[in-house]
Amino acid sequence: MLEQESQLIRRPLLTGHQSIDGMWLPAERFALQERARLMLEHWRTGAMAYRFADGDLVQFSTPVALDCQALAGWPLVRQGRGLCSAQLSAEELRALPAADLWLVRGSQVHALQLRDAQALEPGQWLDISAYTLLDTFDCHAPVVPALPEPVITDVREILGGLAPVSPEQEGVIRALLERQSPAPKAPPPKAARQWGNEESAPYPALKLGVTLALVAGLIWMATQGQSVPLTPVSATTTEDISGVILGMLLSAIVFTALLVALNKFLRRGARPTGAVPQAPDTASIPQRAKPARHKPAAWRRWLTRLTEHSKLSRLYGKRQAAYMQRMLEMFEDGDFAEALRHAIPLGDQHSNAEQHFGTPQRRQDLTLSQQHGPSRTYRFEEGLTEHLRQIYRRSYERLARENRIEEAVFVLAELLKERQEALDYLEKHARYQQAADLALAWDMPSAVIVRLLCLAENWQRALLVARRDDAFADAVVLLQAKQPQIADRLRLEWAESLIAKGLWLQAVEVVWSLPQERPRAAQWLLDAEAAGGRLAIGALVKRAILLPQTLEAYGPWIEQLRDDPSRCAERDALAHTLLAHKSDTVALAWLAGATVHAVLADQLSGRGGLNFNQLQSLVKMSRDKCLQADLPGQSLKRPAVRSLERVGEALQWSAPVQGSRSVYDAVSLDDERYLVALGEAGAVVTDASGTALFHFAVPAQRIVLAHSRQMALVLTRRDTVWRISKLDLVNRAATDLGVQVLDVFADQFDGSTWTLGQGRQLRVVDVDRGFETLWHVSDLPGSVRALKSDERNEFLWLHNPLEGFERWHYRLPERRLAGREPASPQSEESHALFCALDQTVEYLIRYSDDEEPVLILDVDGNRKGYRLTGCDEGCFDSDPVRIVVDADWLVFGYIASDRDTRWHFIHRGSDTVCAVLHWPRYEVNIRRTGDGWLLFDDQGRLSHITVEDARQRNLSLH
Numbered sequence: 001m002l003e004q005e006s007q008l009i010r011r012p013l014l015t016g017h018q019s020i021d022g023m024w025l026p027a028e029r030f031a032l033q034e035r036a037r038l039m040l041e042h043w044r045t046g047a048m049a050y051r052f053a054d055g056d057l058v059q060f061s062t063p064v065a066l067d068c069q070a071l072a073g074w075p076l077v078r079q080g081r082g083l084c085s086a087q088l089s090a091e092e093l094r095a096l097p098a099a100d101l102w103l104v105r106g107s108q109v110h111a112l113q114l115r116d117a118q119a120l121e122p123g124q125w126l127d128i129s130a131y132t133l134l135d136t137f138d139c140h141a142p143v144v145p146a147l148p149e150p151v152i153t154d155v156r157e158i159l160g161g162l163a164p165v166s167p168e169q170e171g172v173i174r175a176l177l178e179r180q181s182p183a184p185k186a187p188p189p190k191a192a193r194q195w196g197n198e199e200s201a202p203y204p205a206l207k208l209g210v211t212l213a214l215v216a217g218l219i220w221m222a223t224q225g226q227s228v229p230l231t232p233v234s235a236t237t238t239e240d241i242s243g244v245i246l247g248m249l250l251s252a253i254v255f256t257a258l259l260v261a262l263n264k265f266l267r268r269g270a271r272p273t274g275a276v277p278q279a280p281d282t283a284s285i286p287q288r289a290k291p292a293r294h295k296p297a298a299w300r301r302w303l304t305r306l307t308e309h310s311k312l313s314r315l316y317g318k319r320q321a322a323y324m325q326r327m328l329e330m331f332e333d334g335d336f337a338e339a340l341r342h343a344i345p346l347g348d349q350h351s352n353a354e355q356h357f358g359t360p361q362r363r364q365d366l367t368l369s370q371q372h373g374p375s376r377t378y379r380f381e382e383g384l385t386e387h388l389r390q391i392y393r394r395s396y397e398r399l400a401r402e403n404r405i406e407e408a409v410f411v412l413a414e415l416l417k418e419r420q421e422a423l424d425y426l427e428k429h430a431r432y433q434q435a436a437d438l439a440l441a442w443d444m445p446s447a448v449i450v451r452l453l454c455l456a457e458n459w460q461r462a463l464l465v466a467r468r469d470d471a472f473a474d475a476v477v478l479l480q481a482k483q484p485q486i487a488d489r490l491r492l493e494w495a496e497s498l499i500a501k502g503l504w505l506q507a508v509e510v511v512w513s514l515p516q517e518r519p520r521a522a523q524w525l526l527d528a529e530a531a532g533g534r535l536a537i538g539a540l541v542k543r544a545i546l547l548p549q550t551l552e553a554y555g556p557w558i559e560q561l562r563d564d565p566s567r568c569a570e571r572d573a574l575a576h577t578l579l580a581h582k583s584d585t586v587a588l589a590w591l592a593g594a595t596v597h598a599v600l601a602d603q604l605s606g607r608g609g610l611n612f613n614q615l616q617s618l619v620k621m622s623r624d625k626c627l628q629a630d631l632p633g634q635s636l637k638r639p640a641v642r643s644l645e646r647v648g649e650a651l652q653w654s655a656p657v658q659g660s661r662s663v664y665d666a667v668s669l670d671d672e673r674y675l676v677a678l679g680e681a682g683a684v685v686t687d688a689s690g691t692a693l694f695h696f697a698v699p700a701q702r703i704v705l706a707h708s709r710q711m712a713l714v715l716t717r718r719d720t721v722w723r724i725s726k727l728d729l730v731n732r733a734a735t736d737l738g739v740q741v742l743d744v745f746a747d748q749f750d751g752s753t754w755t756l757g758q759g760r761q762l763r764v765v766d767v768d769r770g771f772e773t774l775w776h777v778s779d780l781p782g783s784v785r786a787l788k789s790d791e792r793n794e795f796l797w798l799h800n801p802l803e804g805f806e807r808w809h810y811r812l813p814e815r816r817l818a819g820r821e822p823a824s825p826q827s828e829e830s831h832a833l834f835c836a837l838d839q840t841v842e843y844l845i846r847y848s849d850d851e852e853p854v855l856i857l858d859v860d861g862n863r864k865g866y867r868l869t870g871c872d873e874g875c876f877d878s879d880p881v882r883i884v885v886d887a888d889w890l891v892f893g894y895i896a897s898d899r900d901t902r903w904h905f906i907h908r909g910s911d912t913v914c915a916v917l918h919w920p921r922y923e924v925n926i927r928r929t930g931d932g933w934l935l936f937d938d939q940g941r942l943s944h945i946t947v948e949d950a951r952q953r954n955l956s957l958h
Contacts, residue, residue, distance in 0.1 A: 012086050012104040014075045019063035022076035022083045024103060026055040030072075038072055039122055050117035057101060057117065059083065074103070392416050405429055419444070423452070432456035440465075446814070447474030454479060454486050463493055467753060467766055468774040470813040472497065488514055500768045501751025502710025504528040504730065505538050512546055522547065531730040533671035534573045535710065541577045545587045558591070562598040568607040569671075575599050575610055575618055585621050593622035600627075644914050644932075644950040645888075645907040651915040656954035659690075659940020663957060664701045666936050668929045668944060669709050669729070676942065676957065677703050683714050683727065690942070690955035696734045698725040706751035707791055713737075713749070713767065726767060737767060744787040746794070747927075750813075755794060757784035762796065764815065775815055782806060786834035795836055797823060809838055830858065835885045843883055855881055855892060864911065866904070870896045884926055884933070889947075891933060895922050903935070905945065915950070917943070 014020070023042060025035045035056045039049055046061030058073075068075045076083040079093055084102040096102055099111030392415045399408040405426070412422035419442050426435035436452035446469035453462035454475070466472050472494035479487035491510060495517075498507035505528060508521045525547075528539035544551055561567055561574070578592050596618055602608040603615060610618065619628050644651075665677040672688040677700035685693045700714035712727045721739040728735070744757040749767075753774060756763045760783055764775040782798030785805070789795065794810040804824030811818045823840050825832050833841040842858040846865070855866045871880065871894050884891040893903040901924060903917040919935065927934045932946040942955040 009086055009088065009092060009104045009109060012106070014068045014077065014085065014087060016068060017065060018068050018075060018077060019065050020060070020068070020075040021063050021078045022057060022059040023071060024055055024057055024074035024076055024085060024101075025072075026074070027053070028055075030055075036122070036125060039120075040125070042073075043122060049120035049122055050114060051120055052112060052117045054112075056120070057083075057112075076101070389416065400425070405431070413438070413442075420448075423448070427452070427455070433458065436461075445474075446471035447478055450475035450490075451478045454490055455483065462490075464772075464774055466490075466493070467497060468764065468815070470750075492517065497752060499524065500711075502706050502708035502728075502730065503751070504535065504710070505542050508542055508546070527730055531710075533570075533673070534577075535670070535730065537570060537574050538577050541574070541581060541588065541591065544591045545581065545584045548587055548590075551590065558594050562595050568602045571595060571599055571602055572607075572609045575608075575614070578621060579614055579617055582617065582621070588621060589623045592618060593624055596622040596624065596627065641948070642950050644905065644945075644947045645910065645912070647914050647950055650913045651950065651952075653915060653917040653943075653945075653952045655917070655919040655935075656941040656943055657956045659942075659956035659958050661940045661957040662938040663925075663936040663940060663942055664938075665703045665925070666927065666934050666942055667703050667705045667712070668931070668934060672953075674934075674942065674944075674955070675703060675705070675712055675727075675729070676936075677701055677714060678957075679716075685729065686955065686957070688953060688955075690957055694732050696725075696727055696732075698727075698734045698736065699723065700725075702747075704746065704754065705748055707748065708751055711751040713754070715745075724767075737771070740771065744784050744796075746787055746789045748789060748791075750791075755787060755789065757787050757796065759783055788834055788836040790836050793818075793836060793838070795834075795838075797832075797834055805832055807840065830856075833883060833885055837885070837887060841885055843881070845881060853880075855883075855894075857883075857885075857890065866890075866892070866906065868894050870902065872897050882924070882926065884928060886928060891926065893917075893919070893922075893924065893926070905933075915945070917945070917952075 023038075025038055027035075030038065039056060039058050042058060044060050044062075044064060048059045048061075050057045050059070057076075059076075063078075066075065074085045076085055077087060078084075079088055079096075079102065082100045082102055084104070086102075086104040088096070096109060097111050100114040101112040103110045103112065392411055396408050396411040396416070399411060409422045409425060412418045412425060419438075423435045423439055423444070426432075426438070432452055432455040436449065436456050436458065439449045439452050446465055450462050450466045450471050453459070453465065462475075466475060472490065476487050476491050476494065479490060491514065495507040495511040498504075498510060504524050508524050511517045511521050525539045525543055529536045529543075540554065543554075561570055574591075574595060578588055581588060599608060599610070599618060600615070603610060616631065619631055661678055661681070663676055664679050667675050669675055669685070673693070674686050675683060676686060677683050679701055680699050682698055683696040683700040683703070685695075687693055696714070698714060699716035701717060702715040704713040704715070706712060710729050712729065714725050714727060715722045717723075718739065720741065722742050722745075723739050724737040726735045726737055727733075740756065742756055742758055746755040749755070752766055752768055753764055754767050756765060760780040761778045762776065762780060762784060763773050765771040765773055780798055782800040782803075784796055785799045786797040787795070789812070792812050794812055794815075796808050796810075798806045798808065800806070804822070807821050807823040808817065809819040810816065819838070821840065823832055825842050830842040830844040833843060835841055839860050840858075844856045844858075845868075846854045846856055848854075853868045853871050855868055857864050857866065868881070880894050882893045888908055890906040890908050891903060892906075893901050896902045899920050901919045901922045903919060903924075903926075904913050905915040905917070906913050917935070919937075919941075921937050921939065924935055924937050927936075929944075931948055932944060934942065934944055936942045940957040942957060944953040944955075945951075946953075
């Protein structure tokens with residue numbers, strides 16, 4: 001430091017509002033931490049910081065207007081090339097020595113050089129580990145939803161060694177009677193697509209053509225039958241052939257008239273004639289087949305009855321008998337090359353197939369059928385069917401002895417319809433990939449498919465099927481006995497999938513049988529314990545079972561849990577968790593004995609949640625003989641818990657006090673916690689009082705909660721796309737998943753697989769693997785308008801401009817179509833409700849001049865009315881009612897005045913109003929949660945209504 005004493009500064013201080021260029025923080029006045037805080041507080045863009053022995057300097061890139069008296073440090077202004085703490089005159093400035101900084105102390109000038117200082121990086125002082133860094137979204141890059149290419153499993157390629165396929169001919173009438181699949185070409189622009197049903201009905205012109213062609217074919221068969229030397233026909237039959245033809249003509253006319261009369265009804269089953277274009281993606285797995293058996297169409301059943309009760313059966317019966325005789329001769333002669341091409345498949349025992357009228361024809365190759373839809377079979381007498389089965393079985397055994405694998409598989413799968421046996425035969429010959437491909441094509445049980453794919457070392461596709469159908473457990477059991485190494489690898493994949501779903505304790509149990517993976521399992525237990533709450537208690541019980549030698553370190557924590565009167569909820573959770581592991585009483589005896597006295601005290605004080613039998617089991621688990629002897633023989637008194645449906649009079653509730661944060665969405669978690677979406681401010685987890693516990697710095701407008709309640713997805717709308725992030729509530733981490741084009745999506749998922757809908761497409765994706773498609777339908781007969789789901793069911797509503805709405809019902813996790821029904825409103829005044837029920841629900845508002853409006857709820861045609869007491873019809877322009885319906889409850893809200901919206905909670909079983917909630921705003925969002933409902937608005941109000949104890953918990957978010 002250079003000190004200039006020959007020149008005295010007349011005005012050593014800066015006063016008033018000045019445009020300053022920097023600030024000096026002297027070391028004799030401020031400690032190191034305080035100087036760092038002041039530098040961050042006054043930091044500006046482009047500023048620079050330096051540290052001298054006497055203090056710190058902050059140099060601004062541009063002048064900043066500030067009040068000099070309000071600054072904690074010394075204000076500096078630029079004087080020539082340097083900064084100075086005083087406003088100098090020209091003479092004073094010329095007398096100063098060359099320097100970068102001049103500090104005036106007691107009318108004396110102290111000069112400093114920047115080369116003597118240490119440059120600082122205040123940005124390194126900030127802890128940003130709790131913030132998630134997101135990539136910026138490129139608004140110019142189009143987001144194209146990727147769909148997998150259709151997987152067409154060609155059985156000829158699977159088996160190999162078979163000739164190329166050519167169209168199989170099944171008789172003269174087959175091409176006319178069989179309903180063809182929709183043509184791939186698009187319909188005319190003005191033609192509207194029809195809805196597809198389980199059984200598609202041909203168009204009227206095709207029906208008429210089929211009838212006429214049938215008659216022509218019968219005449220042809222009759223004439224051909226007279227020239228071909230078949231089984232002798234009696235003279236009476238020959239003379240009556242003209243009468244048969246005449247009768248058939250009359251029957252055809254009557255039949256055609258019936259078809260024309262029923263034309264409008266049958267047209268409802270027409271399937272769409274086009275398909276939605278698909279974007280290519282990585283190879284996926286075929287979608288699940290529908291479980292329901294197809295019934296023959298009505299017109300085919302009528303035709304079957306007509307032929308069975310007329311002389312027509314003699315005509316096609318003769319030809320089929322002659323064909324059968326030639327086929328049997330080929331089998332007897334050992335000519336399998338031709339016999340298998342002439343063999344007639346046997347219908348399976350549970351088949352409801354349609355009758356085949358044509359004469360069988362020779363196959364061009366041995367192609368295995370992959371048909372899941374309606375099929376046709378030939379009807380024989382029971383004795384002949386059994387005789388054919390024995391011939392086919394002997395043929396298979398001979399082919400197997402000769403090691404003719406492809407032909408043996410053909411006999412098993414196509415002729416005998418023994419597909420599982422065919423897969424076992426391929427596996428016996430180590431043709432795992434062929435067996436796996438056939439299992440996929442035949443839609444065999446998921447565990448069978450996964451096992452075969454694992455044996456074939458096709459792990460990518462095996463994991464796709466296992467994650468799609470949640471088939472890990474069954475597949476591991478099938479592999480454990482004979483292929484333990486493969487089973488262990490699949491078990492590890494299973495455990496990792498459970499972790500991705502937030503099922504930490506289940507993952508520990510799955511992987512514990514692998515000794516080399518136990519350190520990882522122990523770390524998972526530590527992570528679960530760090531999360532606190534019920535998950536931590538479950539991890540403690542799991543530790544007592546698997547690692548009892550480590551419980552000693554948890555002694556102080558267990559003592560605190562036992563002695564703290566306010567932790568009765570945690571003790572109750574521990575008691576229920578211990579009772580859920582009754583098979584491990586030896587390992588849990590110490591833990592039960594350490595806490596059973598505190599649990600008894602909670603029961604006596606009315607704060608426990610165990611019944612008498614559970615309490616006896618817990619005392620027995622503790623192995624405390626004295627306590628077992630002293631335990632009363634009758635149940636302890638418990639405070640009566642009144643559920644919401646059992647209240648006497650309707651409870652009157654009010655909304656919470658207004659907060660300061662806009663609540664976009666909210667879900668309830670375990671341990672009386674809530675996950676709240678705050679829009680661009682991110683997402684926060686709060687306790688029961690509304691205090692923030694931890695925060696996720698990702699935008700959140702919608703929440704999709706996992707079944708485990710330990711994982712969640714948060715979504716934010718970005719123009720035409722949704723930005724998606726996954727939240728790990730255990731590790732308190734957020735992962736950015738990118739953007740997706742969505743129309744609808746499920747509001748819950750299993751932690752890994754999630755259902756999305758866009759246009760006429762429905763997809764199930766794996767969010768942890770780049771939204772890889774696990775299952776999809778890309779040619780729905782209407783656009784997806786709504787999607788509702790629970791853990792076992794999934795409902796979607798499709799809309800077609802001509803036919804209206806249709807509801808599809810899928811069973812989970814197999815994702816098989818359980819039903820599809822029309823769901824359009826029955827009248828113009830009614831409105832459809834989308835709810836996770838296998839029922840058609842509609843509502844309408846009935847108005848009257850001298851009475852209050854009435855809400856009419858229609859459930860599958862059963863109507864009930866609910867009066868809207870105090871409804872103010874002048875406060876709204878559109879529908880005044882907000883409605884939520886589930887299996888047990890009807891909740892609706894309506895405007896009663898400018899500052900009051902009333903929400904009624906009605907138990908559907910008794911049609912009783914159990915509670916009324918008054919809310920000061922109409923813009924209220926309601927969401928069904930596991931034990932009740934959450935209501936929230938954009939003014940920071942959040943109310944939780946529970947059914948089990950008829951309680952309301954109000955939160956105000958600030």
